Amino acid sequence: MAYNLECTALTKSFGTIRALDNVNLQLEKGKIIGLLGPNGSGKTTLLKAAAGLLTPTTGQILIGGHQPGEETKAMVSYLPDRNYLNNSMKVSETLDLFEDFYTDFDRAKAEAMLDSLHIDRSQKYKSLSKGTKEKVQLVLVMARRARLYLLDEPIGGVDPATRDYILNTIVSNYAEDATVVISTHLITDIEPVLDEVLFLKYGQLVLHSTADQIREEHGKSVDEYFREVFRC
């Protein structure tokens, strides 16, 4: 059985800088995984490589046993750390777009989520506030029945009340055979929903453990342990 995400000696260099350095990992289905590390540790690079936006320098990355391509893009739901929607589109048009291209997109669910967040579907994307834009993107991404969710800072730009809603959405929306990878600095907020944790440091994977294991072995929360490992 193929892993939802598998990296073998994955290395990505930008000139002389190694953004990812010999990363080996396997992520199983049915887990929510926190991808944690300080700025510049390679979190976004790893997610982008899995989404097919970067070509690895050496090594291999597989999604459901396949190399990034048309097939894997149909099973990966990726939320980048920026606004990637066409500004001239209306919110309803972005729903049309996702419905057209992703067979696993559940429009009814997306509309229900937009209504819960009080987002007017007739509004143009460019007229929305920064936080609302992020909410729209998250709704689109989470309304898919994907096999692998890659969420880069999904709660970074929203208020605490919306954070709870988003985290609830993530927990309640992913299917049993799916894997959710969340990259964030807001560890305390996401800690309750995490099954596993990945620590990246200077592009290297320094820890892959369950959240319970960290708490049991170190007697600390994931957030406290993170602060200890990455103390400046």
Added chain:
Amino acid sequence: MLGKLLKYENKTLSKTLFPLGIGVLLIALFSSLIMKLNLYLQDQANEFVSKLMGTTTVVLLVFSFLAIFSAAFIAVFLILQRYYKSFFTDEGYLTFTLPVKTHELIFTKLISSLLWSLFVTICVMIAVALFALFGTTQALLNQEVANGARLLLKELGNFFTVYKGTAVFLAFEFLLVGITSFCMQFLMFELAITLGSIVAKKHKILASIGMYFVVNFACQSINSILTIFTLPALLLNESMQFQPDEPQTVALFLILPVILYAIYTVVFFLINRYLLKNKLNLD
């Protein structure tokens, strides 16, 4: 998926290029009207008013013609800007995570650029015809221009009657030259943008312009070498009975650019597909 990609691409391009085409037609109508009014007033008004009208009209006409003819350049700029934006800015994060094949993305850009360039070209041609027919006379229609157009059509008809098959073939060849040179040119632009965006970490647009000159220079060099080696051989070949006035000769010589442009089109397409598939590194 190509159909869906085309739907969204055309929708986005239509937001800028449709108003551009319509704007060109409106400018032509407006300048025709002003010109007609000027011609009418020149007979009616006193010398001062007549001179003032004349100067204003000349200035207006110069701007109108600049606007009409620059529309084609603006259209090319907008199409290329769309290519850059949807591939190499934040929008690229969506474009390249859609479950579509790389060649479908390139085809989408090519087909939509072909369609929209055609639309703007037709608008410019109609605008020029509108002005020539209605804006250059006090009467409703400029009979001389209309007669000229009629004569041109008649001559074309005669040409087709006399040369039949060759004329049809020649017309087909001109169409092919147009399509292949268009495809080659746009794919060259797009390849240059891809190269510039992949190679440069900053100033990607500047790098793309630089890459365009590099690719263009390489093509010109290849063209020169090919011309040196092939043209004299063709001209000096007695069995070809070279007669530049004959449509048959023109038809024969037009095949060469069609083949050359088609080869460039395929090569640019393959390089671009390889780069987008294997060397993509979005910031």
